[in-house]
Amino acid sequence: MKIAVLGTGMVGQALAARLSVLGHAVTVGTRDPEATLARTEPDGMGNPPFSAWATEHPDVRLASFADAAASAELVVNATSGFGAMPALEQAGADNLAGKVLIDISNPLDFSNGFPPSLFVKDTDSLGEQIQRAFPDTRVVKALNTLTAHLMVNPKELGAASTIFIAGNDTAAKTTVTELLQSFGHSDVIDLGDITGARGTEMLLPVWLRLMGTLGTANFNFSIVR
Amino acid sequence: MKIAVLGTGMVGQALAARLSVLGHAVTVGTRDPEATLARTEPDGMGNPPFSAWATEHPDVRLASFADAAASAELVVNATSGFGAMPALEQAGADNLAGKVLIDISNPLDFSNGFPPSLFVKDTDSLGEQIQRAFPDTRVVKALNTLTAHLMVNPKELGAASTIFIAGNDTAAKTTVTELLQSFGHSDVIDLGDITGARGTEMLLPVWLRLMGTLGTANFNFSIVR
Numbered sequence: 001m002k003i004a005v006l007g008t009g010m011v012g013q014a015l016a017a018r019l020s021v022l023g024h025a026v027t028v029g030t031r032d033p034e035a036t037l038a039r040t041e042p043d044g045m046g047n048p049p050f051s052a053w054a055t056e057h058p059d060v061r062l063a064s065f066a067d068a069a070a071s072a073e074l075v076v077n078a079t080s081g082f083g084a085m086p087a088l089e090q091a092g093a094d095n096l097a098g099k100v101l102i103d104i105s106n107p108l109d110f111s112n113g114f115p116p117s118l119f120v121k122d123t124d125s126l127g128e129q130i131q132r133a134f135p136d137t138r139v140v141k142a143l144n145t146l147t148a149h150l151m152v153n154p155k156e157l158g159a160a161s162t163i164f165i166a167g168n169d170t171a172a173k174t175t176v177t178e179l180l181q182s183f184g185h186s187d188v189i190d191l192g193d194i195t196g197a198r199g200t201e202m203l204l205p206v207w208l209r210l211m212g213t214l215g216t217a218n219f220n221f222s223i224v225r
Numbered sequence: 226m227k228i229a230v231l232g233t234g235m236v237g238q239a240l241a242a243r244l245s246v247l248g249h250a251v252t253v254g255t256r257d258p259e260a261t262l263a264r265t266e267p268d269g270m271g272n273p274p275f276s277a278w279a280t281e282h283p284d285v286r287l288a289s290f291a292d293a294a295a296s297a298e299l300v301v302n303a304t305s306g307f308g309a310m311p312a313l314e315q316a317g318a319d320n321l322a323g324k325v326l327i328d329i330s331n332p333l334d335f336s337n338g339f340p341p342s343l344f345v346k347d348t349d350s351l352g353e354q355i356q357r358a359f360p361d362t363r364v365v366k367a368l369n370t371l372t373a374h375l376m377v378n379p380k381e382l383g384a385a386s387t388i389f390i391a392g393n394d395t396a397a398k399t400t401v402t403e404l405l406q407s408f409g410h411s412d413v414i415d416l417g418d419i420t421g422a423r424g425t426e427m428l429l430p431v432w433l434r435l436m437g438t439l440g441t442a443n444f445n446f447s448i449v450r
Contacts, residue, residue: 122430191434192434
C-alpha cells in the first residue's frame with residue numbers, strides 16, 4: 001500500500017520504518033522537507049536529527065505534507081497534539097478525502113510544564129475534532145496509548161496487550177485492524193465510533209505517570225476479560 | 226481490623242461483605258440508618274434494597290457515617306463522586322484524623338446523561354480534593370478502576386490484572402496493599418503521591434466505553450511490562 005506518515009519525530013520514524021520493512025511504499029510528510037533535512041543537531045530530547053534516520057532508511061521518501069498525502073492510499077497522523085491540525089490543513093482536505101487516516105496524536109499541553117494537561121477531554125477529543133474538520137476523511141483513532149517502538153513491535157513485550165481503535169467507518173477500521181495485526185497486535189478492541197477517542201486520549205495521564213513510576217516506557221495496557 | 230465502609234451501594238456492599246468474610250469487624254456507614262433500612266423497593270438500577278443485603282449479612286453493622294468512622298481503624302469511601310465530600314463531612318474530620326482512608330469514588334457527572342463527564346480532571350482529582358479537605362487523614366486512592374465484585378474477587382478473571390494506588394503516606398499505602406493482596410490482587414502499582422489519582426480517575430471514560438463494547442463489566446486493566 002502507498003502510505004503517508006505525517007510527522008518526522010519518534011512516532012513517525014517508528015511507523016515509517018516498520019511499514020517500509022513490511023513492503024509498503026512509505027512517504028514521510030513534513031512542513032518543509034529541505035529544512036527538515038538541513039537540521040544536523042539532535043532535537044531537544046537528544047534524539048538524532050531526521051537526516052540521520054533518513055540516511056539509514058533510503059527506501060522512505062520525504063515530501064511536503066501535501067505531496068505525501070496526495071500520493072498515498074492511507075495516511076498516518078504521527079504529529080504532536082498541537083501540530084495535528086496545522087499538518088492536516090497543509091496536507092489538504094482534497095488530498096485526504098476518501099482516505100483512511102490513522103490518528104495517533106494526543107492532545108497534550110506542556111505549556112505549564114510536566115505533567116501536561118489535555119487541551120480537549122471528556123466531552124470531545126482530538127480525534128473528533130479532526131473528523132469534524134475533515135468530514136470526507138475516514139479517521140480511525142489508534143496506537144495513541146503506547147510508546148513508539150511498541151506500536152509497531154508489540155511482541156517485544158512478553159505477553160499480548162491491547163490496542164484500542166475508534167472511528168465512524170467500519171471498512172476503515174477493518175483496514176486499520178489488518179495493519180495492526182501485521183505489526184503483531186493480537187488484541188484490537190473496537191470502541192465504536194470516533195467518540196471512543198475520548199477515553200483513549202484520557203489514558204495519557206496514567207500512562208505518563210506509569211512511565212515515571214516504572215522507570216520505562218516499555219509497557220502497554222491490556223484488557224483482561 | 227475495625228473497618229468502616231461509607232456507602233450502601235454495590236461498591237459498599239461488595240467491600241463490606243468481603244472484608245467481613247476475611248475476619249474484619251465491619252460497619253457500613255450511611256446518612257440515616259433508619260431511612261436506609263426502611264427502604265424496601267429496588268433502587269433505580271433494579272438492585273435490591275440495602276435492607277435485603279443487611280439481612281443476609283448479619284455480621285455487618287449499619288451506623289451513621291459519624292458512628293461508623295468513629296469506631297473504625299480504617300475507613301473506605303465507597304460513595305458516588307458527588308456523594309463523597311458530604312459523606313466525609315458527616316463522618317467528621319475528627320473521626321477520620323490519623324486514619325487510612327481508601328477512596329474508591331470517581332468524579333462522574335451524569336447530569337447531561339450518558340456518558341458522564343468528569344467534574345474534576347487532569348489538573349486536579351477527587352482524591353486530591355478529599356486529601357486537601359481532610360489533611361490529617363491518610364488518603365489512598367485505590368480500586369476505582371474496576372467493577373465492584375472484581376475489586377474484592379479479582380481471581381474471577383482468568384489472568385492477573387492491575388490495581389493502581391496513589392497517596393502521600395507510605396505506611397498507609399503498605400496497609401492498603403496488604404488489604405488488596407488479601408482480596409487476591411497480585412499486581413498493585415504505586416503511582417506515587419495523591420496526584421496520581423488524576424490518571425486513575427481519568428480511566429473511567431474508556432472503562433465505561435469498554436463496558437458498552439464488551440457487553441460486560443467483568444474486565445480489568447493490566448499493565449503488561
